[in-house]
Amino acid sequence: MTTYYSEEHEWITVEGDIATIGITAHAAEQLGDIVFVDQKEEGDEFESGDEIGVIESVKAASEIFAPVDGEIIEANELLQSNPAALNENPEADAWIYKVKLSDPSQLEGLMDLAGYKTFIS
Amino acid sequence: MSDKPKRTALYDLHCALGGKMVDFAGWEMPVQYTMGIMGEHQHCRSKAALFDVSHMGQVLLHGANAAEKLEALVPAALSKLPEGKARYTFFTDDSGGIMDDLIVANAGDHLFLVVNASMRAQDIPHMKAHLKGVEVTEIFDRALIAVQGPSAQDVVASHCPQAAQLSFMQTCEALIDGTLCRISRLGYTGEDGYEISIPEAEAERITRLMLDHPDCAPAGLGARDSLRLEAGLCLYGNDITPDTSPIEAGLSWAIQKRRREEGGFPGAARIMAELEHGTARKLVGILPQGRAPARAGVEIHDQDGNAIGQITSGGFGPTVQAPVAIGYVHADHSAPGQELHLIIRGKPQPATVCALPFVSQNYKR
Numbered sequence: 001m002t003t004y005y006s007e008e009h010e011w012i013t014v015e016g017d018i019a020t021i022g023i024t025a026h027a028a029e030q031l032g033d034i035v036f037v038d039q040k041e042e043g044d045e046f047e048s049g050d051e052i053g054v055i056e057s058v059k060a061a062s063e064i065f066a067p068v069d070g071e072i073i074e075a076n077e078l079l080q081s082n083p084a085a086l087n088e089n090p091e092a093d094a095w096i097y098k099v100k101l102s103d104p105s106q107l108e109g110l111m112d113l114a115g116y117k118t119f120i121s
Numbered sequence: 122m123s124d125k126p127k128r129t130a131l132y133d134l135h136c137a138l139g140g141k142m143v144d145f146a147g148w149e150m151p152v153q154y155t156m157g158i159m160g161e162h163q164h165c166r167s168k169a170a171l172f173d174v175s176h177m178g179q180v181l182l183h184g185a186n187a188a189e190k191l192e193a194l195v196p197a198a199l200s201k202l203p204e205g206k207a208r209y210t211f212f213t214d215d216s217g218g219i220m221d222d223l224i225v226a227n228a229g230d231h232l233f234l235v236v237n238a239s240m241r242a243q244d245i246p247h248m249k250a251h252l253k254g255v256e257v258t259e260i261f262d263r264a265l266i267a268v269q270g271p272s273a274q275d276v277v278a279s280h281c282p283q284a285a286q287l288s289f290m291q292t293c294e295a296l297i298d299g300t301l302c303r304i305s306r307l308g309y310t311g312e313d314g315y316e317i318s319i320p321e322a323e324a325e326r327i328t329r330l331m332l333d334h335p336d337c338a339p340a341g342l343g344a345r346d347s348l349r350l351e352a353g354l355c356l357y358g359n360d361i362t363p364d365t366s367p368i369e370a371g372l373s374w375a376i377q378k379r380r381r382e383e384g385g386f387p388g389a390a391r392i393m394a395e396l397e398h399g400t401a402r403k404l405v406g407i408l409p410q411g412r413a414p415a416r417a418g419v420e421i422h423d424q425d426g427n428a429i430g431q432i433t434s435g436g437f438g439p440t441v442q443a444p445v446a447i448g449y450v451h452a453d454h455s456a457p458g459q460e461l462h463l464i465i466r467g468k469p470q471p472a473t474v475c476a477l478p479f480v481s482q483n484y485k486r
Binding site for chain 1 (some may be wrong): 152153157158159160162343347412413414417436437439444467
């Protein structure tokens with residue numbers, strides 16, 4: 001399974017036309033202690049660049065921007081009961097949304113791991 | 122000011138300790154270290170945290186009757202402040218707004234003042250212009266650290282036994298490992314603790330000495346903010362400004378009886394009238410009922426959707442383990458238990474007015 005990365009520090013893994021979206025360990029580290037995640041609801045449709053949620057850390061609020069077009073089919077409930085999971089395990093258990101991609105070809109505009117590592121260095 | 126941010130005497134130490142440096146009021150300061158804001162906050166409440174507050178302005182006032190003369194600029198009673206005592210006060214302007222808040226200590230042959238970093242450039246000329254016959258000296262060669270928390274006395278007294286003898290709001294000069302420092306038992310966290318003014322050349326050595334204590338860990342500006350917020354302490358620029366009066370801000374306790382009766386400070390007409398008749402709005406503690414923090418600028422509505430105020434400071438309270446905020450509301454909505462709505466990202470979120478502070482203050486009286 002390929003993982004893609006956005007310049008807004010999100011990761012996306014794709015199976016068929018369903019993608020899982022989260023934030024990178026680098027982003028979680030930068031945000032600091034996360035205390036609340038404001039998630040959109042199942043069925044919400046969005047376009048690349050839209051704000052699709054807000055992550056509140058002890059320090060500040062940071063928007064999550066959609067890296068692609070799609071529709072939310074599941075918001076990870078774990079983040080409501082345990083927002084700190086985003087600090088502990090941002091690239092696995094603490095995914096944020098499962099989405100149905102409108103245009104999988106948009107993934108080609110994102111980075112691979114090597115590209116992302118260069119981007120944040 | 123487009124100048125490069127200034128560095129305190131402890132800059133190298135912050136970097137060595139893994140401090141994440143940010144620009145704050147023109148100073149390059151650590152917002153957090155490796156423990157993170159949450160951990161540093163908890164450490165301060167359970168053991169002891171050490172903060173660099175050298176960016177704050179340390180000022181000496183020399184001259185006959187300096188305390189009496191300073192009363193012309195602040196509403197605190199200072200003329201009979203005993204030697205070795207410190208008092209919280211604020212500069213007021215002619216319309217009764219707050220120009221800055223500060224600590225004034227009677228250091229014997231002079232007064233020792235600590236003012237906010239961001240207001241140094243205003244306060245020093247303000248005092249020089251209005252305090253005739255008083256020599257106003259801003260100190261540039263001393264660091265200021267705060268050691269705060271239930272273990273603070275252990276940490277400081279192990280190098281300076283006199284520190285244990287001070288009670289809340291007392292100050293003295295004493296040697297720490299051979300260096301003469303000014304030690305004051307006060308702070309900005311709601312915990313017991315000290316602020317220590319140290320000659321710059323010795324600052325890193327003495328700070329490391331404090332940090333060698335197993336209970337003492339460095340903490341940054343992030344934890345300083347969440348600690349003071351939970352303790353219900355106002356932040357100048359957010360909760361108190363030239364647009365807020367001390368009475369609106371709930372600071373009437375800092376205006377002693379003689380000054381309330383006599384006035385004689387800028388804005389006295391308004392402030393004395395507000396003491397007698399109350400104010401149209403009040404600063405209150407606010408507990409959001411959900412998990413979303415309400416930050417500065419969030420609008421406060423009553424339950425019918427009328428705008429009745431604004432959050433001035435807010436965030437997550439690590440000790441409360443929930444969001445906490447303070448803000449101004451119409452006086453008729455300021456009683457503890459009053460239900461409100463906070464407009465967070467366009468959506469009304471339920472919240473409740475509560476008495477300040479959010480956590481009990483643990484001062485050594």
